[in-house]
Amino acid sequence: MIGHKHTDFTHPSHSSRLHHIWTGVIGDKLAIMVCAAFIFYCVVGMLAPLIAPYDVNSPDFVDLLNAEIAPYWISADERFLLGTDSQGRDLLSIILYGTRLSLTIGILAVAIQALIGICLGLISGYVGGRLDNFLMRFADVQLSFSTIMTAIVFLALFQTAFGINVYEDLAMFMLILVIGLAEWPLFARTVRASVLAEKQKEYVDAARIMGISKTRIMFRHILPNTLTPVLVIFTIQIANAIIAEAALSFLGLGMPSTDPSLGALISSGFRYLFSGAWWICVIPSVALIGLILVMNLLGDWLRDYLNPRTYKH
Amino acid sequence: MTQIPLVQISHLEKTFTKDKGIFSPFRFNKGKFQRQQESVYALNGVNLTILKGETLCVVGETGCGKSTLARTLMGLTPPTSGEIHYLNDRIDHLDDNQRLLYRRRMQMVFQNPYASLNPRMTVYQTLREAISFHNPQMKRRNIDEKIEGLLNSVGLYADAMDRYPHEFSGGQRQRISLARALSVEPEFIVADEPLAALDVSVQAQVLNLMMDKQEEQDLTYLFITHDLAVVEHFATRVAVMYLGKVCELASRETLFSAPKHPYTKALLSAIPRLDTNAPELIRLSGEVPTPMEKPIGCVFQARCPDATPRCFSEPPIMKKQKDGSSIACHVHEEDQTS
Numbered sequence: 307m308i309g310h311k312h313t314d315f316t317h318p319s320h321s322s323r324l325h326h327i328w329t330g331v332i333g334d335k336l337a338i339m340v341c342a343a344f345i346f347y348c349v350v351g352m353l354a355p356l357i358a359p360y361d362v363n364s365p366d367f368v369d370l371l372n373a374e375i376a377p378y379w380i381s382a383d384e385r386f387l388l389g390t391d392s393q394g395r396d397l398l399s400i401i402l403y404g405t406r407l408s409l410t411i412g413i414l415a416v417a418i419q420a421l422i423g424i425c426l427g428l429i430s431g432y433v434g435g436r437l438d439n440f441l442m443r444f445a446d447v448q449l450s451f452s453t454i455m456t457a458i459v460f461l462a463l464f465q466t467a468f469g470i471n472v473y474e475d476l477a478m479f480m481l482i483l484v485i486g487l488a489e490w491p492l493f494a495r496t497v498r499a500s501v502l503a504e505k506q507k508e509y510v511d512a513a514r515i516m517g518i519s520k521t522r523i524m525f526r527h528i529l530p531n532t533l534t535p536v537l538v539i540f541t542i543q544i545a546n547a548i549i550a551e552a553a554l555s556f557l558g559l560g561m562p563s564t565d566p567s568l569g570a571l572i573s574s575g576f577r578y579l580f581s582g583a584w585w586i587c588v589i590p591s592v593a594l595i596g597l598i599l600v601m602n603l604l605g606d607w608l609r610d611y612l613n614p615r616t617y618k619h
Numbered sequence: 620m621t622q623i624p625l626v627q628i629s630h631l632e633k634t635f636t637k638d639k640g641i642f643s644p645f646r647f648n649k650g651k652f653q654r655q656q657e658s659v660y661a662l663n664g665v666n667l668t669i670l671k672g673e674t675l676c677v678v679g680e681t682g683c684g685k686s687t688l689a690r691t692l693m694g695l696t697p698p699t700s701g702e703i704h705y706l707n708d709r710i711d712h713l714d715d716n717q718r719l720l721y722r723r724r725m726q727m728v729f730q731n732p733y734a735s736l737n738p739r740m741t742v743y744q745t746l747r748e749a750i751s752f753h754n755p756q757m758k759r760r761n762i763d764e765k766i767e768g769l770l771n772s773v774g775l776y777a778d779a780m781d782r783y784p785h786e787f788s789g790g791q792r793q794r795i796s797l798a799r800a801l802s803v804e805p806e807f808i809v810a811d812e813p814l815a816a817l818d819v820s821v822q823a824q825v826l827n828l829m830m831d832k833q834e835e836q837d838l839t840y841l842f843i844t845h846d847l848a849v850v851e852h853f854a855t856r857v858a859v860m861y862l863g864k865v866c867e868l869a870s871r872e873t874l875f876s877a878p879k880h881p882y883t884k885a886l887l888s889a890i891p892r893l894d895t896n897a898p899e900l901i902r903l904s905g906e907v908p909t910p911m912e913k914p915i916g917c918v919f920q921a922r923c924p925d926a927t928p929r930c931f932s933e934p935p936i937m938k939k940q941k942d943g944s945s946i947a948c949h950v951h952e953e954d955q956t957s
Contacts, residue, residue, distance in 0.1 A: 508735035517722035
């Protein structure tokens with residue numbers, strides 16, 4: 307009488323579930339577009355040295371004779387598809403390199419945030435007590451300083467202490483480090499909140515009764531159940547990190563103008579905006595806005611995609 | 620049949636302190652700072668012996684400490700005082716490493732089958748973790764065979780392995796929980812209201828499965844429930860709890876034919892019956908008091924229809940009766956002597 311075996315219907319096997327996800331992705335037009343756009347940005351960023359029409363490192367790249375040439379459809383100058391900037395650099399090439407820089411800084415900075423935030427959030431939520439109080443108050447204090455303000459103070463101090471030349475060499479690492487360290491509380495708080503909810507659940511008790519160690523329970527049992535909000539934050543934080551980097555570069559504390567990120571390009575183009583050379587500012591802005599929009603849409607979509615309940619029959 | 624006591628619980632107490640802040644225990648009262656802490660007395664000295672091979676059902680209202688008893692027994696929460704012995708070893712004070720020896724001998728099945736399985740792990744992963752953790756030298760192939768055997772034995776097909784818990788119904792999940800508990804070959808299983816979240820028809824299936832397993836593997840159950848029909852079907856002995864104390868402990872037959880404690884009588888009279896010779900419904904007045912203050916005297920004093928002044932001053936202790944049951948009640952005791 308116990309043999310409650312179901313033969314009347316069959317559950318999907320592992321491969322057909324993957325197929326189900328795949329058809330779900332294909333069915334969602336927005337998902338395809340966002341994925342395609344994200345892959346496009348990544349490919350463009352990675353392959354920038356190959357697809358850029360000019361070598362940005364060659365000494366001929368800067369030629370003041372070509373300064374401020376309008377895009378091809380206005381100037382009909384076939385050499386420069388998107389025109390040139392005030393120093394005569396090909397805008398398309400430096401935008402490609404800028405995208406590469408912005409994405410790298412964004413992803414690495416958020417990787418640092420996530421690593422610190424997830425570990426501290428897990429420990430804080432699972433262990434609780436005084437440690438939890440200490441870590442969360444520390445996070446509160448850090449969140450009360452705005453990221454940009456902390457970064458400005460820190461980067462400005464670094465610039466004056468070590469000189470502008472050292473700074474320009476290390477600008478990328480400094481930006482990653484500063485943005486990475488400034489916003490970990492966001493991850494820590496989200497993870498902690500999820501951990502507090504998850505550790506009440508009986509499967510954690512069941513694991514404890516099995517005798518499984520605390521570390522394994524934290525990372526193997528609780529962490530996967532808290533990752534859905536983390537992944538959403540992850541993508542949105544990449545967008546925020548790129549914005550922060552752009553803002554710092556715009557203020558002159560980010561990437562140097564010889565090795566510009568999208569923010570630095572917008573900053574240098576901003577000065578020519580009202581003198582008629584709008585493309586130096588507007589085209590990198592469009593690239594930046596597109597990138598951030600894609601990251602935000604991707605975050606939304608991932609939230610749905612990674613939830614196991616969405617591929618329920 | 621000689622009966623070996625498998626688990627002995629003596630004078631077990633558990634107090635939950637309400638406030639844990641640094642400053643909150645200090646209250647400003649009449650010009651003085653006073654230190655006060657509010658506590659919840661979940662268990663007030665529980666004494667129980669669980670015999671090998673039996674099914675001891677613990678019944679009682681919500682909030683009487685049944686689940687706390689189970690959690691304390693399994694080492695999920697440390698007891699405030701008292702001792703728990705497993706065979707001859709004291710286990711209540713052990714830390715996680717020392718307890719590991721007893722982990723595979725004592726397992727637990729939880730109330731909510733929707734929360735007791737990790738939603739991000741397939742059935743295979745859940746079972747494999749348990750088996751390979753306790754049998755680290757076991758080969759992959761043997762583990763796979765064992766998992767397949769386990770799933771078959773709880774009435775699930777082996778193709779259930781690669782699915783996630785949300786793909787199963789409540790009854791199927793509870794079988795998986797049972798399979799997980801059985802995977803380490805325990806001799807003692809604590810079941811904390813395993814049927815409360817299931818449909819009646821599915822309850823019977825799971826209950827029968829548990830009884831079959833008990834016969835096959837000589838298991839001992841501590842079965843927590845508030846469903847007296849289940850108790851009547853399943854129990855060897857029954858412990859009735861009220862407000863953190865055991866007030867009556869009797870074999871199933873004795874409890875249902877001759878309940879002695881006024882609370883047990885009231886509980887039994889509340890079972891809806893179709894036959895006409897039902898005893899008169901005993902209606903208890905008032906609510907279950909919140910266990911915030913340790914009561915002086917009998918815990919049941921406020922709602923007991925037969926309470927005497929002695930019940931308000933002196934706590935009754937468990938006394939063995941002629942028919943083998945034991946109860947804690949002054950009134951019953953006085954009736955016997957007079």
